Amino acid sequence: MRKLFQGSLIIFLSGLVLIFLSCTPLSCIGETESYVKASLYDKVLKKLHSPDSLTMYGLNMETSKLYDKTLNVQPAHIPLNASATYCTYIIRIDGLTDTLKFWYNSYPHLISKECGYTYYHTLDSLTFTNHLIDTVLIRNKRVTTINEENIRIFY
Amino acid sequence: MKRISAYSISLLLILISNFKQVKAQDTIVFPLKIKVGFEVSGPAIYYSDKKNLNSEGYISADFNEKVSIVIGGGYLNYNYSQYNYQYLNKGVFARAGADFNLLKPEKALGKYWAGIGLRYSVSHFSSEVPSFQKDNYWGTATSSVVQKTDWGHFLEVSPGVRAEVFRNFSIGWTISLRMLLYSSTGNDLRPIYFPGFGKGADKFNSGISYFIVWNIPYKKIKVIIEKEVPEEPEDTSQPGNIQQTNVNRP
Numbered sequence: 001m002r003k004l005f006q007g008s009l010i011i012f013l014s015g016l017v018l019i020f021l022s023c024t025p026l027s028c029i030g031e032t033e034s035y036v037k038a039s040l041y042d043k044v045l046k047k048l049h050s051p052d053s054l055t056m057y058g059l060n061m062e063t064s065k066l067y068d069k070t071l072n073v074q075p076a077h078i079p080l081n082a083s084a085t086y087c088t089y090i091i092r093i094d095g096l097t098d099t100l101k102f103w104y105n106s107y108p109h110l111i112s113k114e115c116g117y118t119y120y121h122t123l124d125s126l127t128f129t130n131h132l133i134d135t136v137l138i139r140n141k142r143v144t145t146i147n148e149e150n151i152r153i154f155y
Numbered sequence: 156m157k158r159i160s161a162y163s164i165s166l167l168l169i170l171i172s173n174f175k176q177v178k179a180q181d182t183i184v185f186p187l188k189i190k191v192g193f194e195v196s197g198p199a200i201y202y203s204d205k206k207n208l209n210s211e212g213y214i215s216a217d218f219n220e221k222v223s224i225v226i227g228g229g230y231l232n233y234n235y236s237q238y239n240y241q242y243l244n245k246g247v248f249a250r251a252g253a254d255f256n257l258l259k260p261e262k263a264l265g266k267y268w269a270g271i272g273l274r275y276s277v278s279h280f281s282s283e284v285p286s287f288q289k290d291n292y293w294g295t296a297t298s299s300v301v302q303k304t305d306w307g308h309f310l311e312v313s314p315g316v317r318a319e320v321f322r323n324f325s326i327g328w329t330i331s332l333r334m335l336l337y338s339s340t341g342n343d344l345r346p347i348y349f350p351g352f353g354k355g356a357d358k359f360n361s362g363i364s365y366f367i368v369w370n371i372p373y374k375k376i377k378v379i380i381e382k383e384v385p386e387e388p389e390d391t392s393q394p395g396n397i398q399q400t401n402v403n404r405p
Contacts (some may be wrong), residue, residue, distance in 0.1 A: 033291060034256070058292065059295065061292075064292070065345060066292060079292040079293065080293075081293035081296075082289060082291070082292075082295065082296035082298075083294070084293075089295065097323055106296075108284070108287065108300060108343065108344065108345060109343040109344070110343065110344060110345050110347065112356050113235070113347045113348070113354060113356060116237065116239045116240040116241070116287060116289075117240055117284065117287045117289065118289055120298065120343065120400060129381045143268045
């Protein structure tokens with residue numbers, strides 16, 4: 001009887017230890033934002049080339065700049081507006097200004113229980129002005145939290 | 156000739172009696188049982204937080220002293236919310252598999268179980284995200300995901316222990332290590348939590364279950380136990396010692 005009690009006690013206590021181990025809350029770790037990852041290329045050499053100065057902001061959002069005369073940006077991380085199917089950015093490279101307009105679809109994606117949901121996007125197309133930018137190529141239409149190149153901007 | 160026959164019969168009788176004696180010493184009576192188990196931590200947590208109800212149970216039948224066939228099932232009503240989203244999941248699951256007792260029959264005696272269980276499980280559930288919001292450069296985007304019904308299939312390995320604390324009543328716990336085989340939810344809207352599996356964002360998952368089990372004996376079998384034969388001590392004596400031993404003999 002004593003042996004039985006000891007055995008049951010060990011089972012009960014070991015179970016309690018497991019309860020405490022299993023109830024540890026976790027925090028949100030990792031990237032939660034989806035960005036268009038834009039690599040900047042020299043249009044002549046066709047090689048990666050970081051601008052001396054990059055300024056970038058959304059149309060009508062000049063007071064809230066994404067990049068403000070930032071040096072050596074490579075790649076540029078460009079967030080899309082999940083509440084719309086397109087958004088426009090003003091992009092100024094080495095003093096010359098262009099506009100870049102993205103057309104896309106957005107859909108929700110679960111990151112984790114701790115982090116919740118974010119939006120992923122599928123790029124449909126993009127248009128741009130040619131003051132400095134020569135070409136823009138879409139390399140990967142899926143815009144996610146993963147660090148993968150989406151577009152190449154040749155200037 | 157008569158003497159040889161008498162000698163042979165005597166020898167045979169001695170051998171038979173010895174054989175019977177060995178068999179009697181090497182068998183035990185082992186009760187096979189039908190077990191009905193209820194998981195207790197799920198209802199206990201629900202009683203305290205009144206939020207998430209996870210209830211499950213199983214029925215198993217001992218196939219022999221080592222193996223039990225198990226079927227089980229349960230129900231989940233899960234509700235989770237944090238600052239940026241709310242999530243609901245409700246559904247049922249079923250499990251089938253076997254339990255393997257790693258204790259020797261003479262230790263287990265139909266009362267103790269320490270072993271491993273293998274299960275194949277199927278879950279059917281409906282989930283919904285009534286609201287979620289995401290902040291970024293452009294402001295706050297708010298949306299929802301409408302209710303949809305999905306399936307999940309997974310394998311489970313569950314080591315654990317159980318001990319009979321009262322006549323025909325056991326308690327015990329199992330650690331469940333689960334591997335998701337298939338989920339109809341797709342990659343983007345994986346379930347936060349779904350019945351039987353737990354956190355659906357991961358392919359591998361684990362959990363702990365605490366059971367109260369009602370044991371119903373239905374049959375007794377004789378189990379031959381392997382007696383441990385004590386090993387003969389190695390002969391470490393040297394040739395010189397043998398000589399000495401021989402010298403000491405009368």
